[in-house]
Each structure stands twice: as structure tokens, then as C-alpha cells.
């Protein structure tokens with residue numbers, strides 16, 4: 001190990017994931033490409049066939065242009081007046097659901113709120129008026145439950161959007177609605193382009209195994225065994241004594257903690273891989289370190305590699321598993337890795 005903790009990102013996996021998703025593909029690279037690092041991710045998605053990029057903020061669009069990216073960029077988030085200027089200066093398309101924004105931007109994608117209840121307009125008349133404007137180049141909506149196979153809002157949203165499209169009397173606009181989950185489950189939701197984020201990183205929008213959709217996880221998280229000590233029955237490790245040894249054992253310290261995004265919710269509740277085997281995290285996750293139970297006869301040593309997300313030997317820990325243990329979703333696991341974790345890209 002060269003660093004205390006490093007996220008290794010296989011840009012070849014990102015490229016292959018893109019190539020496997022429905023086309024045309026708009027790759028969603030907001031929030032530093034879901035924690036995967038913007039620049040190398042963008043190169044990979046373009047190599048994988050993406051023809052559009054989408055971000056949430058104006059600053060993210062400006063950053064793409066600083067990287068000399070010259071494909072169309074869509075800013076999907078709400079924008080202040082100042083941000084709108086930054087977005088249009090970056091020659092990005094923006095999403096509009098008001099006359100004010102539609103008039104202020106050169107190219108807009110009109111957003112209909114079909115049930116997400118967040119951004120977009122619910123007013124069909126307004127949406128139709130905006131859709132008829134000459135600077136409207138796209139029509140879109142966003143699904144709230146595409147990742148929940150038994151929820152009835154998804155088909156209802158799709159139907160509401162289709163109905164709206166039926167009332168728009170033009171065919172020179174780009175129609176898009178599908179996030180990763182919708183892109184993977186429902187061809188009728190693909191329209192002219194899919195907007196995939198989580199799937200391009202090889203994360204499963206359904207929180208199961210990305211392999212079932214032919215997706216390869218791109219990110220793995222590595223650290224090292226920095227210290228090993230013997231712990232006697234009754235002795236504790238970590239803040240608050242939240243774990244005590246029942247048997248004589250060895251405990252190892254791994255220099256990664258919630259200051260890196262390895263959240264405190266994982267206290268006494270996750271595994272790491274060392275020497276090709278699972279070992280349970282024991283005790284409180286602190287800001288800079290975690291402790292793991294190596295067992296009574298450890299075959300590992302100070303300096304050994306520790307895998308927190310990824311494979312080692314026959315064992316594998318998916319971001320989806322870590323998410324379950326954190327009580328969250330895989331999106332938040334990778335996006336939540338803090339800048340203190342260096343990103344190392346390889347192919």
C-alpha cells in the first residue's frame with residue numbers, strides 16, 4: 001500500500017457497463033461521478049458509447065467544459081439565477097418547468113412532474129406551452145419507484161408521461177425519462193435516450209447483485225493492516241467499549257474511518273477481507289480507524305492488504321452489502337467516500 005486507504009476504479013468496467021446499457025445513453029456523472037472521479041469516468045463513458053452527459057449542478061457542467069468535454073451536457077438540478085448563467089456559459093442544456101427559466105436559457109428540456117413530486121411542473125397547460133417554445137429541445141420526467149418492481153406508481157408515471165407526449169405536436173425534441181432501474185426493466189420507458197447513473201458504475205439499482213444485469217462493479221476500496229494486538233477475554237477495543245472479547249483473540253487496526261466516509265453506522269456491523277477471508281469489524285468506527293477481529297490464530301500480518309469493498313481470493317464484498325449494513329443504498333456508499341480517500345484509476 002502506498003496510502004492508508006485508496007479507492008481503485010476500473011475505468012474499463014465503466015466503459016463495458018455503458019456499452020451494455022440501452023442506447024442512446026446519457027451518462028449521469030453528478031457528484032464526482034458518484035464518487036468515482038469525474039475526469040477518468042467521463043473518458044470511460046464516452047469510450048463506452050455515451051453521447052450525452054448529465055450533471056446536477058451548474059458548477060459540475062463548468063467542470064466538464066474545463067475538462068474539454070465537447071458532447072452535449074444537461075444540467076438536471078434547480079438553478080439560481082447566477083447558476084443558470086454559469087450553466088449557459090458552459091453551453092449546457094438546462095431543465096425548465098417555469099416561463100422564467102425557459103426564457104433565460106438557450107436550450108431547455110421541459111420537465112413534467114408525473115409523480116416524483118420534487119422538480120418539474122404538474123401543470124399540463126404550462127408544460128404544453130413550454131414544450132411549444134422554439135428553444136425547447138427536450139421533454140422529460142423522472143421516476144420515483146422504478147427500482148421497486150411491485151409498486152404501481154412507476155406504470156402510472158409512464159402512462160401520464162406518454163399521455164402528455166401525445167398532446168405535444170412536435171417530433172423534433174429529445175424525449176427521455178429512464179434512470180438506471182427503468183432502463184434495465186422497461187423498454188417502453190427508453191424513448192429517445194436513457195439517463196443512467198448508478199448502473200454505469202456497476203452498481204445495482206435494485207440493491208441486489210449487479211452481475212444479474214451483466215454489470216461489473218468499478219470501484220473497490222482498499223486499506224492495510226496497520227497494527228495487530230492480542231486481546232484477552234473481557235477486554236474491550238474502541239470508544240465506548242462497544243465490543244468486548246469473549247475468548248482470547250487478536251484484533252487488527254485498519255486506518256480508515258468515518259473521516260473517510262466509512263460510516264459510524266458500521267460499528268460492530270460489517271466485514272472486511274484480509275488474507276482472502278472475511279473478518280468482522282468489531283467496536284466503534286472512529287474517525288480515522290476501525291478494528292477487526294482476526295481470531296485466535298490469525299494467518300495475517302501487519303502490512304497485509306485489507307479490502308473493504310471488492311474481491312480478495314474467493315471472497316467478495318459488494319457496495320450493496322455495505323449499504324444494507326449502513327441502512328442505506330449503494331449510491332450513498334460510493335458517493336459518500338470523502339476526498340481523504342485517494343482515487344486511483346486503472347484499466
Ligand SMILES: *Cc1c(COP(=O)(O)O)cnc(C)c1O
Pocket residue numbers: 028030076142178179180181195196197198199205
Ligand atoms: C440522478 C438522476 C438520474 C440517474 O439515476 P440513476 O438511478 O443513478 O440511474 C437520472 N435522472 C435524474 C433526473 C437524476 O437526478
